[in-house]
Amino acid sequence: MYHRFDAIIVGAGGAGLMAAAQFASEGDVAVVSKLYPTRSHTGAAQGGISAALGNLEEDHWIWHMFDTVKGGDYLVDQDAAEVLSREAIDAVYELEHMGLPFNRTPDGKIDQRRFGGHTRNYGESAVRRACYAADRTGHMILQTLYQQGIKNQVRYFNEVMMVDLLMTEDGVCNGIVGLDIQSGEIHIFHAKAVLLATGGFGRVFKVTSNALALTGDACAILFRRGLPLEDMEFFQFHPTGINKLGILLSEACRGEGGILRNGKGERFMERYAPNLLDLAPRDMISRSIHQEIRAGNGVDGQDYLHLDLTHLPEEVIEEKLPDITDFVRTYMGLNPVTDLVPIQPTAHYAMGGIPTDVEGRVTIDQDNTVVPGLYAAGEVACVSVHGANRLGTNSLVDLVVFGRRAGKHMLDFMKQNDHQPLDPEPDYRARAEIDTLMTNETEENGADIRDELQEHMMDDAGVFRTAEGLQRLQSKLGELKDRYSRVGVRDKGKTFNMDLMEILELGYLIDVSEAVVAGALAREESRGGHFREDFPDRDDVNWLRHTLAYKTSGGIEMGSKPVVITRFEPKERTY
Amino acid sequence: MQVQFRIERFNPDQDTKPWFGEYTVDVEPTDRVLDALNLIKWRQDGTLTFRRSCAHGVCGSDAMRINGRNRLACKELVRDYGSKITIEPMLGFRVIKDLVVDMEDFFASYRTLQPYLVNDEPPGVGRERLQTPEEREIFDDTTKCIMCGACTTACPITWTNEDFLGPAAIVNAHRFIYDSRDHGANERLDVLNSKSGVWRCRTIFNCTEACPRGIEVTRAIEQIKRTLLTGE
Numbered sequence: 001m002y003h004r005f006d007a008i009i010v011g012a013g014g015a016g017l018m019a020a021a022q023f024a025s026e027g028d029v030a031v032v033s034k035l036y037p038t039r040s041h042t043g044a045a046q047g048g049i050s051a052a053l054g055n056l057e058e059d060h061w062i063w064h065m066f067d068t069v070k071g072g073d074y075l076v077d078q079d080a081a082e083v084l085s086r087e088a089i090d091a092v093y094e095l096e097h098m099g100l101p102f103n104r105t106p107d108g109k110i111d112q113r114r115f116g117g118h119t120r121n122y123g124e125s126a127v128r129r130a131c132y133a134a135d136r137t138g139h140m141i142l143q144t145l146y147q148q149g150i151k152n153q154v155r156y157f158n159e160v161m162m163v164d165l166l167m168t169e170d171g172v173c174n175g176i177v178g179l180d181i182q183s184g185e186i187h188i189f190h191a192k193a194v195l196l197a198t199g200g201f202g203r204v205f206k207v208t209s210n211a212l213a214l215t216g217d218a219c220a221i222l223f224r225r226g227l228p229l230e231d232m233e234f235f236q237f238h239p240t241g242i243n244k245l246g247i248l249l250s251e252a253c254r255g256e257g258g259i260l261r262n263g264k265g266e267r268f269m270e271r272y273a274p275n276l277l278d279l280a281p282r283d284m285i286s287r288s289i290h291q292e293i294r295a296g297n298g299v300d301g302q303d304y305l306h307l308d309l310t311h312l313p314e315e316v317i318e319e320k321l322p323d324i325t326d327f328v329r330t331y332m333g334l335n336p337v338t339d340l341v342p343i344q345p346t347a348h349y350a351m352g353g354i355p356t357d358v359e360g361r362v363t364i365d366q367d368n369t370v371v372p373g374l375y376a377a378g379e380v381a382c383v384s385v386h387g388a389n390r391l392g393t394n395s396l397v398d399l400v401v402f403g404r405r406a407g408k409h410m411l412d413f414m415k416q417n418d419h420q421p422l423d424p425e426p427d428y429r430a431r432a433e434i435d436t437l438m439t440n441e442t443e444e445n446g447a448d449i450r451d452e453l454q455e456h457m458m459d460d461a462g463v464f465r466t467a468e469g470l471q472r473l474q475s476k477l478g479e480l481k482d483r484y485s486r487v488g489v490r491d492k493g494k495t496f497n498m499d500l501m502e503i504l505e506l507g508y509l510i511d512v513s514e515a516v517v518a519g520a521l522a523r524e525e526s527r528g529g530h531f532r533e534d535f536p537d538r539d540d541v542n543w544l545r546h547t548l549a550y551k552t553s554g555g556i557e558m559g560s561k562p563v564v565i566t567r568f569e570p571k572e573r574t575y
Numbered sequence: 576m577q578v579q580f581r582i583e584r585f586n587p588d589q590d591t592k593p594w595f596g597e598y599t600v601d602v603e604p605t606d607r608v609l610d611a612l613n614l615i616k617w618r619q620d621g622t623l624t625f626r627r628s629c630a631h632g633v634c635g636s637d638a639m640r641i642n643g644r645n646r647l648a649c650k651e652l653v654r655d656y657g658s659k660i661t662i663e664p665m666l667g668f669r670v671i672k673d674l675v676v677d678m679e680d681f682f683a684s685y686r687t688l689q690p691y692l693v694n695d696e697p698p699g700v701g702r703e704r705l706q707t708p709e710e711r712e713i714f715d716d717t718t719k720c721i722m723c724g725a726c727t728t729a730c731p732i733t734w735t736n737e738d739f740l741g742p743a744a745i746v747n748a749h750r751f752i753y754d755s756r757d758h759g760a761n762e763r764l765d766v767l768n769s770k771s772g773v774w775r776c777r778t779i780f781n782c783t784e785a786c787p788r789g790i791e792v793t794r795a796i797e798q799i800k801r802t803l804l805t806g807e
Contacts, residue, residue, distance in 0.1 A: 036678070090701070093698075096703040104706055245631075
């Protein structure tokens with residue numbers, strides 16, 4: 001089936017819907033999403049969205065910018081961090097005006113809470129910057145933006161999975177190919193501009209807070225087409241996942257006063273971050289947790305520690321952290337008011353992704369050459385505002401600020417440009433890939449390959465990495481890729497073929513993993529979320545630069561591009 | 576532990592009517608029902624089909640009938656069900672395949688009640704609309720809705736009366752009617768006062784029992800009825 005729109009937005013989470021909201025009544029735009037929009041993973045974000053409103057104490061956007069740059073271990077592009085922290089303020093007010101039910105101060109303003117790495121006066125002490133709606137801030141953002149879409153009568157194609165990107169020979173993006181999961185039909189979306197807002201790829205790891213749908217689809221599709229992925233080696237492990245399950249327990253637990261304790265009951269963060277303690281950035285805390293476990297300080301000699309909320313007033317736990325309390329009760333049978341909660345780091349957020357400029361335009365090289373008509377925003381993109389480690393709450397800021405900018409820029413772009421003609425058979429690649437999977441003999445079970453992929457990625461590309469482990473992982477990925485070519489879809493039907501969807505996703509996971517491992521092996525230093533035991537120090541002389549991974553017929557080639565530094569020179573990062 | 580699953584199956588490409596598939600799986604007592612469904616799909620029968628995403632009860636994808644009650648498969652642990660579990664699609668929706676149902680009408684009902692903030696007054700630049708914590712508290716409960724459909728299809732009125740908007744749509748109207756910033760209450764209340772509205776509710780409380788987010792759905796509906804009667 002053929003569709004023609006001015007603009008196509010792929011993905012209906014915070015970034016995609018914020019972009020869609022910019023079109024309002026202008027332009028012919030459609031949102032194509034693998035899930036129903038309200039199922040998107042933005043809805044799982046808990047703790048808050050930071051903006052220097054200063055509603056409770058003095059705060060300034062430049063302090064937010066500094067924290068973002070330092071939190072990202074100075075790999076952040078500072079022009080982008082300035083945009084993020086300045087425009088966060090307007091974006092939060094815009095969300096409030098759309099109806100988002102923020103918690104309030106006694107005088108009726110948006111309430112704000114403390115969050116990891118967010119400080120006053122360039123690192124002096126924690127500041128109340130995170131605007132929040134209980135511990136379901138992301139849910140309220142997703143709901144509010146979806147409600148705006150209803151008001152603006154946005155056109156949705158729900159449960160349509162992007163399976164290819166369309167480009168002209170001159171490198172201009174002119175559409176996408178989608179698989180309608182319900183009907184099994186292939187759809188061609190011809191457009192002047194395409195925004196990719198498909199989220200992250202946490203499902204490459206075994207223990208993750210990410211939804212089953214987060215399989216890096218857009219990253220993998222662009223990678224296969226020869227476009228680069230930036231800083232893929234930087235993946236954030238959130239310190240407080242529910243033991244084994246990986247379900248997130250928000251940093252807001254610690255923002256409200258929660259404490260991390262090792263098996264001896266010690267508040268071990270005193271030794272690692274004497275100033276910010278349990279509100280140090282996530283990369284530092286996750287590493288500290290693993291170091292405690294290695295030192296034999298896990299609980300009962302096992303590989304988990306405790307989150308302690310028992311000293312907090314019961315009403316704080318029930319009223320400000322209700323969902324988290326529910327998760328702990330449902331999945332662990334514990335009561336956080338009286339019980340210590342077993343936690344371990346969980347794969348949470350991709351700092352890397354599709355390189356873009358501050359307008360959301362996809363770029364392809366160190367000179368930031370733009371792909372006309374192609375945009376990316378949200379976790380799938382790398383602007384880079386998060387550098388080597390994202391601060392808590394900045395993912396939601398990123399979504400609304402850069403979703404909005406990308407939407408506005410696309411609106412201008414489509415007014416000034418025409419549709420570029422499509423190839424005579426634009427869907428041939430997608431059809432060939434699907435036909436192969438549907439007709440393959442089922443010699444290999446995709447689930448086996450996925451399990452092995454996730455386990456090996458967790459072991460050798462997790463919080464700690466070495467050249468030896470990464471090389472081992474590289475050859476494992478080669479083996480898994482070979483086995484993937486012998487996977488067949490077991491469901492041969494057309495209607496809602498979830499098996500086909502999962503096998504396509506597995507292919508994406510493998511390709512994205514290759515990019516992560518290539519970057520991790522290349523970067524011979526430790527910075528933010530990337531820690532090499534064989535290169536334990538940050539190396540600004542050689543590695544104060546972004547990596548770009550390109551997939552070529554001869555394997556993955558690594559390039560790089562400089563970090564934009566405007567206001568803050570790199571310094572040692574202590575908290 | 577070993578658990579026997581009976582799962583209602585229907586593939587429109589080949590089946591004329593639904594049938595039950597039986598599967599035995601080894602699971603941990605603390606595994607979610609969703610984990611067991613994934614095990615069956617990945618290890619026994621790749622054609623088994625259901626929606627799922629977040630796997631911890633916030634996205635609303637995997638509402639289904641588990642031993643006869645509407646639940647999210649990712650919020651139920653197998654140990655709470657014992658060794659026999661029956662899974663069926665939610666009632667009252669057209670089945671697309673196996674446990675996947677067509678929710679278009681459900682979302683259409685939701686859209687009829689202007690589920691967005693109605694307020695044409697300019698909010699002012701660089702500041703928020705003010706709202707006290709007490710004003711916000713009034714509609715806090717109904718902001719939790721994830722539109723999974725569990726409440727609406729647990730309601731027997733929706734099984735026999737196609738016009739009834741259903742609990743989920745009403746919950747989302749409640750969320751705006753009692754928001755001090757909103758000016759659209761009268762239009763929503765007109766719809767809710769019509770024959771498709773709140774008076775169809777017989778306070779059976781199935782919706783409240785079914786809600787995986789713990790929303791007091793019946794209470795919200797009763798509050799709207801009181802407002803219609805008293806104007807408050």
